[in-house]
Amino acid sequence: MVKLSIAKILQIALKAGRVTRKYPSEQPLLTPEFRGAIRIDPTKCWGCGACVRVCPPNALTLTPKDKVATLEYFVGRCIFCGMCAEVCPANAIxxxxxxxxxxxxxxxxxxxxxxRLVRCSSCGELIWTEAELRATVKSSPISEEYITLCPKCRKLKFGKAAMLGRGGSSE
Amino acid sequence: MSNLAKALKAIRKSIWVYHLNSGSCNACDIEVLDALTPYFDVERFGVKLVGSPRHADVILLTGPITRESLPKVVRAIRAMPRPRLILALGSCGVGGGIWWDSYSTTGGFKKLEDILRENGVEIDRVVYVPGCPVRPEAIIYGILLLLGAVEQKSKRVEVYASES
Structure with missing residues (x-):
């Protein structure tokens, strides 16, 4: 090992200067690639659950309770991968x-x-969220008779209508 | 002034930390070491790494507390003198991370706390530091929050989705 003299060490130290970042009083060094906690925009979110499906540690959960469904974000389990922001169809995240x-x-x-959840107008089952219903109506032409039905009732109604169209009875 | 407040005031300028790895992937451990380098220099706050939980004021707990490490973690925390302060680091330490519902892990500090209570080990204060891995700045922020030097920024918010 090379033994350095005090003069030499001082020279190196002066050349390097102060490297310590005075963090709480000084701004931290954040690169443009850094990913932190996500933010969900409640004015844009549909409550479709795409982020819940893709989330690797289940930090995002969508739990229906009574007449509402809560999209909960638990930052303590989040691994900051940013997959939810990638898949979000409404760009809410x-x-x-x-x-x-x-x-x-x-x-x-x-x-x-x-x-808030919407009930099926025929059987009364809770089907989807109000925001998602609005977004679907806006993006695709869907008949107003069918929009408030659950998939089961919709199939039934369409079947009956098709049979009537062929000249059969609805029963 | 309560006993805890008195003890916190006493250790404010010399916090000795013990690094306890409970089956972590080593990313958080590297960040802990990073926080101890001259670049971040936690010795500004009197933070010093010690080799035994008997000397420590704060335990830096990383990892999801695997089943194999659970008895050792309980022993290490029991060996700590009061006040027992714990910094749960990383997604694994706070909420179990990716392994939160796995059979082989305890799944976060919340469940460990219940196990500790069953075993008669009391904990005076916990600070949860999320991050995967935690930034060295986040560790410093967590330590300052533990001592009450900075304000907590996280708050539970529940908002309704908009009407229109």
């Missing part, structure tokens, strides 16, 4: 640069978007 997420209680790490 954005990846922010937020990383100061520490908290003293686990409840503070959770956040949610509450969606």
């Amino acid at each position: 954005t990846v922010t640069k937020e990383f100061e997420l520490s908290s003293t209680s686990i409840e503070d790490l959770k956040s949610g978007v509450v969606h």
Whole structure:
């Protein structure tokens, strides 16, 4: 090992300068590629559940309860992969640069978007969220008679209509 | 002033941490080491890494607490003197991460806390630090939050989706 003299060490130290980042008082070094916590825009979210399906650690969950379904984001389990932002059909999810997420209680790490559910006009079963219904009507031409039906009732109604069209009876 | 507040005031300028890996993938461990380098220099806050939980004020818990490591984790935490302060680091430490419902892991600190209570081990304060892996800045922020030097930013919010 080469032994350095004090003068030499001082020379190296002066050349390197101060490297320490005074973090809490100084801004942290965030690269453009850095991914932090996600933010869900409640004005854009449909509650379709595409992000829930793709989320590797199930940090996003969509739980129906009574007449509402809550899309819950638990940042404590999130691995910050950004897959949810990639698949979101409404572009409601954005990846922010937020990383100061520490908290003293686990409840503070959770956040949610509450969606109201729509009932099937025929059988009364809860089918989908209000926001998703609105988005579907906007994007694809679908008959108003069918829009509020659940898939089962829709199939039944269409079958009956087709039989009537062929000259048979609806029964 | 309560005992905990008194103890926190006493250790404010010399926090000795013990790094406890409970089956982590080593990413968080590397970030812990990163936080100890001159670049971030946690010794500004008096943070020093010690080799035994008996000397530690804070335990840096990384990993999802695997079944194999669970008894050792409980022993290490029991060996700590009061006040027992814990920093649960990373997605695995906080909520179990990708392995949250696996048979071979405990799945996050919340469940470990129940096991510790059953075993008669009390914990005075926990700070959850999410991140996968945690940034060194996030670890520093967590330590400062533990000591009450910074305000907590995370808050539970529940909003209704818009009407129109």
